[in-house]
């Protein structure tokens with residue numbers, strides 16, 4: 392059961408820092424997803440409610456994907472382009488949520504100047520940086536689930552209004568894939584029930600925040616699926632998104648979201664892998680596994696910038712997309728060949 396008792400000492404440190412703060416910064420790693428956006432907006436509400444004297448700034452290195460424009464308070468999210476003044480300001484407390492400061496781009500130097508640097512996450516992996524306060528709970532399905540528990544502690548006592556619940560719910564459904572992934576717990580379902588009772592439009596949050604695709608993203612999906620191939624006796628499915636497809640379709644990074652799930656839900660496969668050519672010589676991969684293979688271990692073994700969970704992982708390779716495919720698919724074939732022999 393998730394509760395905030397284990398974070399009492401961190402919250403006791405955070406309280407005086409926020410009580411005396413004039414300016415607070417909230418940020419998250421680039422390429423923000425539903426959990427990241429929901430977390431930043433929910434945390435802003437938590438701070439504004441309990442510490443109304445504080446000026447809160449949400450600043451991200453990259454502009455938010457258009458799909459999140461419907462969320463309450465989303466207009467408060469700034470980028471260095473829309474809020475250049477941030478570089479000249481000093482912040483008393485800076486938060487980074489749902490990932491480490493190493494991926495915060497241009498916001499990193501501003502974060503590092505803050506007196507108190509706070510890290511709130513549900514992944515253990517990115518906690519190495521010497522933050523002043525770390526609140527990490529790998530048992531939380533999503534970062535917004537962790538924030539919800541913090542929000543209901545005596546340190547915040549955030550009112551559960553519809554807007555706040557929408558923000559928490561988006562992170563919850565995004566990271567659990569609508570309560571399908573193995574990080575879903577009875578507690579996350581109970582939390583969803585509690586949120587739904589406030590009467591917010593959960594259909595809209597699910598459809599606009601998760602399922603809707605732009606027309607060009609639909610084309611990108613269809614093109615990528617039509618290129619899919621099977622290897623390892625049909626146990627591995629893979630496809631790739633070359634840079635020229637992104638350019639041809641006029642697609643944004645966010646348009647790639649969810650394509651891997653279509654590959655993964657193909658009958659008979661055990662592992663799905665999608666290669667994204669970010670630029671010539673730089674390739675990102677996403678991996679999904681039904682459980683027989685630990686794809687996070689594979690990603691970590693193949694690149695220093697690899698990691699994730701047993702069933703969902705990713706990695707970054709300083710290699711061409713063709714060489715990355717050769718390496719990763721070769722390893723997958725070897726793995727399933729060996730697994731086949733031992734059966």
Ligand SMILES: [Mn+2]
Nearest residue numbers: 426489534566
């Ligand atoms: Mn998350």
